[in-house]
Amino acid sequence: MHPRFTISELEEHPLRQRLNNEFHARPPIPLQDAQLVSHLVFKRGRNSIAEERDNLTRLTQSQVCNAIESSDAHQMIDAGSFRLRWEMHTEFSSYTFFRPLPVGGVLDPDATAFDAVHPEWMSAIPGKLIVATHVELRSTDEISPDSVLAKLSPSGRQMVAAQVADGNAWVFTDFKIDNGFSRFLVLDTGMTQRQAGRTVQRLVEIETYRMMALLxxxxxxxxxxxxxxxxxxxxxxxxxxxxxxxxxxxxxxxxxxxxxxxxxxxxxxxxxxxxxxxxxxxxxxxxxxxxxxxxxxxxxxxxxxxxxxxxxxxxxxxxxxxxxxxxxxxxxxxxxxxxxxxxxxxxxxxxxELLSQMNRRARLQLRLQETVEGLSVVVLTYYGSQLVQYLAKGTKDLHHQSTDVITALSIPVIAGLVAWGTRRLRKKLAAEEGEAAQ
Missing domain, CATH: 1.20.58 (Methane Monooxygenase Hydroxylase; Chain G, domain 1)
Incomplete structure (x- = not known):
């Protein structure tokens, strides 16, 4: 029987694990009982990523913390009195703090989920604050929806409200900023822990993406x-x-x-x-x-x-x-x-127009050339007859004809030969030009 094949024997793509982990990254945090969630978003600078990671390291070194999950783009820290979730996005970073609330207790208007964090660490977070929101999660046994609706004044702020999660929760907000924070009140009537976590995560993401879109x-x-x-x-x-x-x-x-x-x-x-x-x-x-x-x-x-x-x-x-x-x-x-x-x-x-002018000049040059050719025939005939005359004088002992007669008879012959040669040369040049143009 041949040996059993294992998947480890195959060459794995270097990004396989990373892509699969990214697919499962940032799951909603299960929430139960009363919770206060403070969500901060900072618009990052170009060179602040390393500074952010260094600041998170200082937080874990300053107090007892457990890293629940950690990667290059997100980190979950449990410090006992609060939990922090850090996420890095394309142009912003978010810090979400979770702190349990005493059941039935009245929440101070200035309370935050990061009250236990040292103020110097908070002020060292790089970037500019663009979103700050609170989500208060309560049970309907603590706060009834009817009591919230009864406090609404027709002449007061416009409240935005709805039942969510298939009627298992109530959400109230006005999207206004008080004491630096916008606020959501979530009243749980029967959500599971993961449903509550997903609802809170969706609300803070709505607020985050709303502000980022408005940029x-x-x-x-x-x-x-x-x-x-x-x-x-x-x-x-x-x-x-x-x-x-x-x-x-x-x-x-x-x-x-x-x-x-x-x-x-x-x-x-x-x-x-x-x-x-x-x-x-x-x-x-x-x-x-x-x-x-x-x-x-x-x-x-x-x-x-x-x-x-x-x-x-x-x-x-x-x-x-x-x-x-x-x-x-x-x-x-x-x-x-x-x-x-x-x-x-x-x-x-x-x-x-320039070509037309050049054509006119070429035609004028041609006429001048033809005129010059006629004068050239006369000149060449004259010099040819002079050569014949010199030859006749040199050979007068060999013949009895007068030198002037021989010169006169040679003039028509020389003129005809020169005219014929010039015309033939011009035709040959014209034929070569026509072939080159084709």
Whole structure:
């Protein structure tokens, strides 16, 4: 019987384990009883990743901590009095602190889940704070949904609320910032520990991705003013194209168009990532809201309705500005090509005129050449007859004819031979030129 084959004998792709671990990374943390979750998100700088890891190492060295899970992009730390989950994303890092609350106890408005962390460590976190939110998880035995609804004032803040997790929990928030934090209240009516963990994770991700998506709105507003002036400048340049009468005018307009094209492409390059990221974050917000499986509470908007009314118009603005930039870039390119075509046509016309002038000069040179050829025949005949005369004088003892008679008789013969030779040479040259042209 042949030996049993094992999978270890196959050559494994170097990324197989890493990709599979990434697929299972960042699972929701099971939550039970009353919990306070404080979620902080910092917009990272370019060179702050190593600084973040060093800061996390200092936290584990300053107190007794157990690393529940750890990788290059996320880390889970249990310090006893609190738990910390650190995650590194493309352009931000998140710190989520979990702290159990006493059942039935009243939560201090200034309390956080990281109260046990040394303030110096918190202030050493690199980056700029973009999201800070609290999620208070309570049972309906401690706080009833009706008591929360009874405290709502028609003239007070607009509350966003819904039943989630197939009716097993209630969520209340107003998405406003108090004492530096936005707040969610989650009332558990029958969720499992993992359901509670998933619900809390989705809420903090909604808040995170909402704020990250909104980073594109100030950029869109800034670009909108510049786009208006750029579109007006393009319209003015189109009027100048119609009024251009000389090549110099066209070259001036073309230079202005090239400068405008460079400005448009620079703006597109500067904003493409931000607008693309805003669109991606908006998609994540919509996905997380769908995963909550909201049920409407009469009289109060759901989280999805709130986002449709507040976030979607902002994202539509970013998309519209991005589309206007692309359209302006295309219009500038088309008009530049149109103007270049006009300039090329003008150059071709000038070249045709130059060729026509060259043809006229060539014909004039040909006539002059034909005239010169006639004079050349006369000159060559004269010199040929002189040679014949010298020969006749040298051989007068061998014949009895007069030298003048011999010279006179040679003139027609010499002239005919010279004319025939010149004409034959010209025909040969013309034939060679015709073959070369073909």
């Amino acid at each position: 594109g709105l100030p950029v869109a507003k800034e670009v909108a003013g510049w786009l208006y002036s750029a579109e007006k400048q393009l319209a003015d340049l189109m009027d100048h194209i119609g009024q251009a009468h000389t090549p110099e005018d066209e070259r001036t307009v073309l230079a202005s168009l090239s400068k405008l094209a460079a400005e448009v492409e620079r703006s597109v390059a500067r904003t493409t990532f931000r607008f693309g990221a805003a669109n991606a974050y908006h998609g994540l917000v919509s996905q997380r809201i769908a995963e909550l499986r909201e049920t409407r509470i009469p009289g109060l908007p759901t989280i999805d309705e709130f986002m449709q009314r507040r976030l979607v118009p902002a994202m539509a603005t970013c998309e519209a500005i991005s589309r206007r930039q692309e359209e302006l870039s295309g219009r500038v390119a088309r008009n530049s090509q149109l103007l270049r075509t006009r300039v090329d046509i003008e150059l071709e016309r000038q070249n045709q």
